[in-house]
Amino acid sequence: MNTTDFEVRELVDEASRLIRDGSLMAHVITFGCQQNEADSERIRGMLVALGYSITDKPEDASLIIVNTCAVREHAETKALSLLGRLKEHAKKRERYCIGLVGCAAAEPHVAKMIKSNFKYVSFTLEPAMLSMLPELVARYLVRGERSFIVGQDDGRIPEGLPAIRQSKHKAWVSVMYGCNNFCSYCIVPYTRGRERSRRSEDVINECRELIDSGVREITLLGQNVNSYRSDMDFATLLERIALLEGDFIIRFMTSHPKDASSELIRVMAKHRGKIAPYFHLPLQSGSDSILAAMNRTYNRERYLSLVDELRRNIPGIAITSDIIVGFPGESEEDFLDTLDMLRRVRFDAVYAFIYSKRRGTPAAEMENQVPENVKHERINKLLKIQEEISEEQNAAYLGRTVRVLVEKEINKRGQKMLSGRSDTNKPVHITGAKYDIGEFAYVKITEVGAFDLYAEPAGNNEI
């Protein structure tokens, strides 16, 4: 593309006039992880700046953005089949525009396939170049020109993109993008590019503004959040944010065990009221040989000593994990090692995934792929064992007072409840009191299951 900045601005202005004159509406569909949720907030922000109003009804929208996930085949297929169903929609609309963004849009074969087989799709755009969105919409609306932006990651971080945030009380703040780890099963380093960290000053200012505007929970995001490094490391950044004035809680995800430093643990322990006593620490497998084949760079022993350090320094911390079953070459014995790790660590919760072959990753080329039926048997067994462990872990909460950030009203068991998360990130449903949405409530746990806790107001605010 050799259009000058000036020409781009003219084009975007012209598109803006068309959009405002037609009172056009836009709808954004999001698949996948929190980073995609955060990106969708920026996408909505950019679209509103272009002149669109946002609708939650796809049938009213002239512009539809599908923000995809590629981490497992199933997620990708779901997004692409949705794109297929939008064909009829495109035919009915004047000035329609359909864009595919997110991780699937960064796969060259997907972009190529869309270009030749999905002619009604206006553009595809890889995540690293998200700031080009207004330009691509404009190219299509003004000139009817389709664009396919893939492999153009310039390593820059666009600051200052507008965002329409979904919640007034909870916010995502991306601190770094991309991943350098190349775990052998994972497509993310290819779709989101190399690691780059935002300037600490930009991150801290964004957090300060959010807190001043009433946000109570900030989740710092990164594919590999604790490998953040700019003029400071992640532990220092976290401490600087924890020292901001206000009544708020900070979470962060996702961490790699290799970057979970003693300094980070020290900062978490020191600022317990501000930094959630919660750590999502993907283990992926409990077998040393599978961990090596996955290129995870730690072993069982190192992982266990990390868990021990976390629990010693931050009593009551909740630890959750990601596990992949059926990685190529995973024997019954390897799988039993994973179950053994679940029993030793006693995670609060586990997100378990069946290994999914991703094109272009080293594991996809490995010969000893595990049969589908074996993978299913293994995941079912694992989930059953973990459910018992989660329930036992939750039982320790009975009678305890916890702080909950109230998020919404729900209907459960035929009655209205207020629902939110404890500092340890457990879903808690409250009856018997009225709290405002966005308020920190101190509640006493009266009943627990494997996934949810139930509570009543506590007499005082002592935890």
Ligand code: 5AD
């Ligand atoms: N197959 C299955 N699960 C995967 N994950 C990443 N890549 C794959 C894959 N190819 C899982 C990992 C990661 C989580 C976000 O998704 O467990 O931590």
Ligand code: SF4
């Ligand atoms: Fe994927 Fe591993 Fe990077 Fe996580 S750390 S995004 S699993 S390559």
